[in-house]
Amino acid sequence: LLTDPRGSSAPLGAPQVQSSPLPCLTLQEKLLSHSSQLAVPEIQASLVPQLARSICTQLQNFLRSKCPELPFGRFFLSGALLDGLEVLAADHIHLMLPVVLDAGLWSLISGEDTVVRNPQYWMIKRIDLGYFPRGCSPWDRFIVGRYLSSSVLNETLHKLLVASINWPAIGGLLGCAIHPVVASRELKLEVKHDQVELSITLFPVVEMEDKVLLAVPPEGLVENLWLESFYRAEVSRVKELDAADSGARQLCLRILNGVCRRQPSLHKLGGSPVTHIILHLSDAASDWAEESLADRFQQVLEELVASLEKGVLLSYFNPKVNLFSGLLEEEIDEMGFVLYRAISEPELLLK
Numbered sequence: 001l002l003t004d005p006r007g008s009s010a011p012l013g014a015p016q017v018q019s020s021p022l023p024c025l026t027l028q029e030k031l032l033s034h035s036s037q038l039a040v041p042e043i044q045a046s047l048v049p050q051l052a053r054s055i056c057t058q059l060q061n062f063l064r065s066k067c068p069e070l071p072f073g074r075f076f077l078s079g080a081l082l083d084g085l086e087v088l089a090a091d092h093i094h095l096m097l098p099v100v101l102d103a104g105l106w107s108l109i110s111g112e113d114t115v116v117r118n119p120q121y122w123m124i125k126r127i128d129l130g131y132f133p134r135g136c137s138p139w140d141r142f143i144v145g146r147y148l149s150s151s152v153l154n155e156t157l158h159k160l161l162v163a164s165i166n167w168p169a170i171g172g173l174l175g176c177a178i179h180p181v182v183a184s185r186e187l188k189l190e191v192k193h194d195q196v197e198l199s200i201t202l203f204p205v206v207e208m209e210d211k212v213l214l215a216v217p218p219e220g221l222v223e224n225l226w227l228e229s230f231y232r233a234e235v236s237r238v239k240e241l242d243a244a245d246s247g248a249r250q251l252c253l254r255i256l257n258g259v260c261r262r263q264p265s266l267h268k269l270g271g272s273p274v275t276h277i278i279l280h281l282s283d284a285a286s287d288w289a290e291e292s293l294a295d296r297f298q299q300v301l302e303e304l305v306a307s308l309e310k311g312v313l314l315s316y317f318n319p320k321v322n323l324f325s326g327l328l329e330e331e332i333d334e335m336g337f338v339l340y341r342a343i344s345e346p347e348l349l350l351k
Contacts, residue, residue: 027346028294034350035251038258040081044090044196051176051193052077052093052200058170059095059202066164069138073098080257080271083235085250087258092199099153099206099215104128105137106148108209111225112320119320121225122213124148124206144224150215151223153204157187161202185219205229218326230317234275237316241279247288249278252296259349265334269304273323277303279316301343308336 025033060075078094080086105128111121126137126146134140142152161180171178176193187202204215206226213226238249253275260270277300282288288296307313307324311332315321324332342349 026294027297028291030347030350031255031293031297032290034258035255038087038254040086040088040090045081047193047196048081048090048093048198049077051174051191051196051198052095054174055170055178055189055191055200056095058174059165062165063160066160071100071138073100078231083239085235085254085257087254088261091197092201095200095202097157097202097204099139099204101139101148101206101208102137103208105132106208108211108213109147114222114225116218116222116225118218118325119318120228120315120325121218122211122228123224124208124213124226147224148206148226149224150204150217150226154185154187154215154217157202157204161187161189228318228321230272230276230315233317234272234279237279238275241282241288245286245288247282248290248293248296249282249288251290252288252293252300253278255297256300263338263349265331265338268327268331269335273313274300274304276313276316276323277307280314298343298346301339301346305336305339305343308332308339 056075056077060072063070063072075098076096078096079092081090081093101124105126107125107127109123109125111118111123114121114123124147126134126140126143126148129146134143139148142149142156144152158180162182165180167178167180171191176191179190179192181188181190189200189202191198191200206213206215212229212232214229216227217223217225218227238253241247242249256274257270260266260274281296281299281303285296285299311322311324311327311329313323315323
């Protein structure tokens, strides 16, 4: 009796099945493959802006009829979805409410010169009260201690959102349910449609002296401060750089935004901090071609870890501003730990 010398029980002549090894993808290939999974579902990408614009129009019409004395500019939408930088789901968008000020009656005071000592915040001071007494500006009703109060303006708008607007009627007109978030410090609407659920955050915004200031006061007793936003400049600069050298900065940013969105511990790094890192690196690393995506991705991780170790990420547009100043020490430690591991195994972030 003949037996198989290898001890196999397979009958003689049976073909030997060999398992082929799985293909070993490079980081570059994994990043490009991962980027294709980040697209916002088409129905959301088209429906959300349409729905948000309709709500925007309804809200503007209401405020014009309810508060005709307040000179708001034309409301507009903002956010990563409209700029092609949103990933995974279109579930939030910003609605901007421009506050139109007479430049001759108001001036800016840097946050460096206030009690918070934070250069990203500004105060908007009412000036020339001797020549133009209180009441000359329709916004004087929101003054606290000669400064335009972001908190008082937000509180007034919050009351209007919650108590004065007939949201069920507007929702019925638009085919959705709209609810103002009563307990939030932010001005926020929750929208439920058959095909999407959406959060809309409203921001009164002042544009003065080349600054874009949002009515987002810091937590605490200081109620007159306005937060400088770099978002418009960030997006404009990234797109400008990519257009100049056919670069992959936006692709890298979308991938990193997806990473930060999927990992709860990294949520606060998404958007602005990652964008500023990419902009800083663009000054130092000239090769942003798609073929170099893996190198640049790795470099961004290394720069983020180095910045977290110092607790400092300077704004690309104002080096006096530390974008990490609002983070807690334990948040910095957790983010640093996750990203430090990812430097040697970046694939951990792509699962």
